Amino acid sequence: MTERLDEAVRGVGAVRSEPPVWPGAWVTSRLGVRLVDGDRPVGAGLASMVGLAVRRNPRRAHLLVSAVLGKHVPTDxxxxxxxxxxxxxxxxxxxxxxxxxxxxxxxxxxxxxxxxxxxxxxxxxxxxxxxxxxxxxxxxxxxxxxxxxxxxxxxxxxxxxxxxxxxxxxxxxxxxxxxxxxxxxxxxxxxxxxxxxxxxxxxxxxxxxxxxxxxxxxxxxxxxxxxxxxxxxxxxxxxxxxxxxxxxxxxxxxxxxxxxxxxxxxxxxxLPDGVLEKGTRIVSELSAAAVPAVGDAALGVARVRLDWPSGVPDGGRHGFLPGHRTALEKDVPRMADAVAAELGEGASRVLVLGFEELMYAPLRLAEALADAFPGLDVRYSTTTRSPVLAVDDPGYAIRTRLAFPAHDDPADGPGERYAYNVAPAASRPPFDRIVFVVDDVGDTQMLAGGLVARLRALAPVVVVTVPSHRGDK
Incomplete structure (x- = not known):
């Protein structure tokens, strides 16, 4: 598998690039929101750590979009x-x-x-x-x-x-x-x-x-x-x-x-005076234009149910001990190989997409995948409940938005969920494989007809299901 992927990704570094524009310049110019640097404990300034976007939230106009969190922006x-x-x-x-x-x-x-x-x-x-x-x-x-x-x-x-x-x-x-x-x-x-x-x-x-x-x-x-x-x-x-x-x-x-x-x-x-009103007006004016065009082609979907290590929770929702961490470390490379086996020929730019609170398991899988296949351009982000305006501009942190219905029977009822910067943006190379990691509670018919259907129009999809930890009951 390693040889096949390495052959497929030769030349992946020759992708299009765009001038280095701070991904907050658009919000600063239109809303007047400004960042002022402060302490640099590890040498990085505030503007290098975050960009800006506009929230769809009447209580807060702006959103700081982290360059290192891997939530809204696909990141190494x-x-x-x-x-x-x-x-x-x-x-x-x-x-x-x-x-x-x-x-x-x-x-x-x-x-x-x-x-x-x-x-x-x-x-x-x-x-x-x-x-x-x-x-x-x-x-x-x-x-x-x-x-x-x-x-x-x-x-x-x-x-x-x-x-x-x-x-x-x-x-x-x-x-x-x-x-x-x-x-x-x-x-x-x-x-x-x-x-x-x-x-x-x-x-x-x-x-x-x-x-x-x-x-x-x-x-x-x-x-x-x-x-x-x-x-x-x-x-x-x-x-x-x-x-x-x-x-x-x-x-x-x-x-x-x-x-x-x-x-x-x-x-x-x-924050300048009137920023909430300005933000609300911008959202109203640009919402329709911010929805990316997604083709009708239905590409393939493969499925992997991970052989998750016995006794290890899928995350920290009910607690995670040092012993769990040790056990998981040993099995992550094996599970990443199982995912890689489903990517198929020609994979070069892969997004590993997590599911709302399920962030750690997909992060560690994405990390192991990037380590095992150094020629593969692997990025990681997750879906979210957070409603944010998308604007396809290099000076804006949220370039594209996919909206889809909640698929895990949430306690607060049905509603929209989002995946940002997954659909192609101007001057950015598209993902040619998308690996969606979800726990079994969220692996439902609503997922198949919602998010997975949207992702299938972009690239072949691998759905990776992790057993949801239910405690020692």
């Missing part, structure tokens, strides 16, 4: 995982009260697209380190894989991510509100609640800290259930102002605890 999976490990190293240093010693050059090089830099970043951070005991909580849906990566960097951490999917048989440990979000209900559903009832540091992981209100709500709820001496807020970017940071200090003093924060980049977002 080694950059995504390496960035998460890098954030985890900052957390490790803070937990151990040490000065951070992390590589900064590879991240800047990887963000600039330097060949091999993403793998170098990831590899430098995978060297064995002494394990650190902690509880790591990631926020659904955006930061579920990021939280996993931070926990991986700590080595000895228990990981749990919040979820918006109630699961029969699991009682909620706690809940909190993400007030600016389009879908605000979060649940914590650990299979073993005792894993959370320990006085070890708690690390709260999100893609961005905007005001910090979500983490304040979380700490208040968790501390009421089980007081702890130390909390760490970890985010890719920290945009909090002085008053936001003061509220964190006030909460720490009131609870008698310590609250620290780390990020890969800091800064602030400047």
């Amino acid at each position: 999976p080694r950059l995504v995982y390496g960035s998460g490990l890098l954030l985890g190293e900052l957390v490790r240093a803070r937990l151990r009260d040490e000065a951070p010693s992390v590589p900064s050059g590879p991240l800047k090089d990887a963000l600039a697209g330097a060949p091999g830099a993403a793998a170098s970043l990831r590899d430098a951070l995978r060297e064995p380190r002494p394990p650190v005991d902690a509880i790591v909580l990631g926020y659904a849906e955006t930061a579920t894989a990021l939280g996993h990566s931070v926990a991986d960097a700590l080595g000895g951490a228990y990981y749990l991510h919040s979820t918006r999917r109630p699961v029969p048989g699991f009682a909620a440990y706690g809940g909190f509100e993400e007030e600016h979000s389009h879908a605000t209900s979060h649940l914590l559903l650990p299979s073993d609640p005792a894993a959370l009832d320990r006085d070890v540091p708690v690390v709260l992981v999100d893609d961005e800290l905007s005001t910090g209100q979500t983490v304040l709500n979380t700490i208040s709820a968790l501390h009421a259930l089980r007081p702890r001496r130390h909390y760490v807020l970890a985010a890719l970017v920290d945009l909090r102002g002085a008053s936001d940071r003061a509220r964190v200090d006030e909460l720490a003093a009131r609870l008698g605890t310590r609250i620290d924060a780390v990020s890969l980049a800091g800064g602030r977002v400047e």
